[in-house]
Amino acid sequence: MSLSIKEYLNRGPATSKEIQGATGLSQPVVSRQLRDMGDTVVKLANGRSPRYAATRNAFGGNDRLPLGMVDACGNTVLAAYLRPLVHGGFFIEPATGMPPLLLGESNDGLYGDLPYFLYDLSPQGFLGRKIAEEMAAHSDDFPNDPRNWNTNHIGRYLVSNGDDLPGNFKFGEQALLRVRRKPARVSDDQYPALADSVMSGVIPGSSAGGEQPKFTAFSSRSSAHVIVKFSPKGNNEIAMRWRDVLITEYHATQAILAENYPAAETRLIEKGGRLFLESQRFDRSGEYGRMSMISLRSVDAEFTGMGSHWPIVLNALHEKELIGWQHVFDTEMLWCFGHLINNTDMHLGNISLAIEGNVFRLLPLYDMCSMGFAPKSGGEVTPYGFVPSVPKRVNLSEDMVELSKHMAHDFWERVSNDNRISDEFKRYFEHGNPVDLMDRLI
Numbered sequence: 001m002s003l004s005i006k007e008y009l010n011r012g013p014a015t016s017k018e019i020q021g022a023t024g025l026s027q028p029v030v031s032r033q034l035r036d037m038g039d040t041v042v043k044l045a046n047g048r049s050p051r052y053a054a055t056r057n058a059f060g061g062n063d064r065l066p067l068g069m070v071d072a073c074g075n076t077v078l079a080a081y082l083r084p085l086v087h088g089g090f091f092i093e094p095a096t097g098m099p100p101l102l103l104g105e106s107n108d109g110l111y112g113d114l115p116y117f118l119y120d121l122s123p124q125g126f127l128g129r130k131i132a133e134e135m136a137a138h139s140d141d142f143p144n145d146p147r148n149w150n151t152n153h154i155g156r157y158l159v160s161n162g163d164d165l166p167g168n169f170k171f172g173e174q175a176l177l178r179v180r181r182k183p184a185r186v187s188d189d190q191y192p193a194l195a196d197s198v199m200s201g202v203i204p205g206s207s208a209g210g211e212q213p214k215f216t217a218f219s220s221r222s223s224a225h226v227i228v229k230f231s232p233k234g235n236n237e238i239a240m241r242w243r244d245v246l247i248t249e250y251h252a253t254q255a256i257l258a259e260n261y262p263a264a265e266t267r268l269i270e271k272g273g274r275l276f277l278e279s280q281r282f283d284r285s286g287e288y289g290r291m292s293m294i295s296l297r298s299v300d301a302e303f304t305g306m307g308s309h310w311p312i313v314l315n316a317l318h319e320k321e322l323i324g325w326q327h328v329f330d331t332e333m334l335w336c337f338g339h340l341i342n343n344t345d346m347h348l349g350n351i352s353l354a355i356e357g358n359v360f361r362l363l364p365l366y367d368m369c370s371m372g373f374a375p376k377s378g379g380e381v382t383p384y385g386f387v388p389s390v391p392k393r394v395n396l397s398e399d400m401v402e403l404s405k406h407m408a409h410d411f412w413e414r415v416s417n418d419n420r421i422s423d424e425f426k427r428y429f430e431h432g433n434p435v436d437l438m439d440r441l442i
Helices: 005-011 018-024 027-036 125-138 150-158 173-177 189-197 237-258 297-304 310-319 324-341 396-417 422-433 434-441
Strands: 041-044 051-054 065-070 076-084 090-094 169-172 214-219 224-230 266-271 275-279 352-356 359-362
Touching: 005 027, 005 051, 018 027, 018 150, 041 090, 051 173, 051 324, 065 173, 125 214, 150 173, 169 173, 189 214, 189 224, 189 266, 189 275, 189 297, 224 237, 237 275, 237 324, 297 310, 297 352, 310 324, 324 359, 324 396, 396 434
Parallel strands: none
Antiparallel strands: 041 051, 065 076, 065 169, 076 090, 214 224, 224 275, 266 275, 352 359
């Protein structure tokens, strides 16, 4: 008994000639039946012999899930459709104005799993766990840790929460149809109550990655979207150490900006027994506008697969003509600076790129701090101690390494002169002074 075209395509993509051989149908009949199947079949570019693949419904939606991109003025443009395929994987079907980089490394829009730019939108870090716990409370099917979510969990979450995601994507029909609402303005005085709410399980604002406790808000002071990290309440050893780490993040930003390198604008606020670090979001513009933002981790996974540190991945992207040299050098400068200030958390998820035409560009730096001083995961607080050293360089000249040293020296001076640091940190500057150690390196 011969197979139907639908039955054959359920096994995987096939060319017209392969379909003819499997079904016994002539070329004109195959062409006509493929046309009659309409949107349930997608055409995949494959040189002179395109392949055809059957679609399926997914994530509680249909087989054609819209992907929008919001511009800096808040206007949403339909960029593409995500087409789930019966045999597994997904196809990105371009719409008007879709950036070519969404087609992926193969440039054909075919993905074995969720496209790299959608993986970035799944819940992550501290707030991600809060979201997962809330999803698990409403559905037994959702694990309460986002690290245990599969593709179906991520897709279902994005379809139901696709209108206020990191970066400038909107996913799913409901997200594109939902009426936008004016963001509620929040003052500094509300930060302590918001922090208490977050620690009790409430999730104010949109999701943001990273392990440190935080929330997102729209600041009434700056009229800008912000991410606000905060220290534990009180003056115990752990709280004081996290306060110190937040202070280093603030001064790292100031030192970077002083040398005209890109970094998020930050400020420190002391209220309600906590220290808050407010960072202005660079994936938001005004009340409604948004900007492209994709983590280097996701970009690396799709385009280079290096899985290494920042300079190596940026080098590989440049070799593929996906990013300019200036961004490669800037990234390595910041990488070197991070090593000199005891940042032990410079993973690929802690730096992001934006899509700009056919290439990527470096976004302002965030989460740059002396994370090596942070309390351990088990709560242990180790004594202060750090000897700055320059990491093995990839592209930097000696002059550029010297500039990174001077930037780090500026950072340590700023921190040592901040009267908000703990007494323990002050003693560290008196006896194991990193400013003096930097003097010897310069």
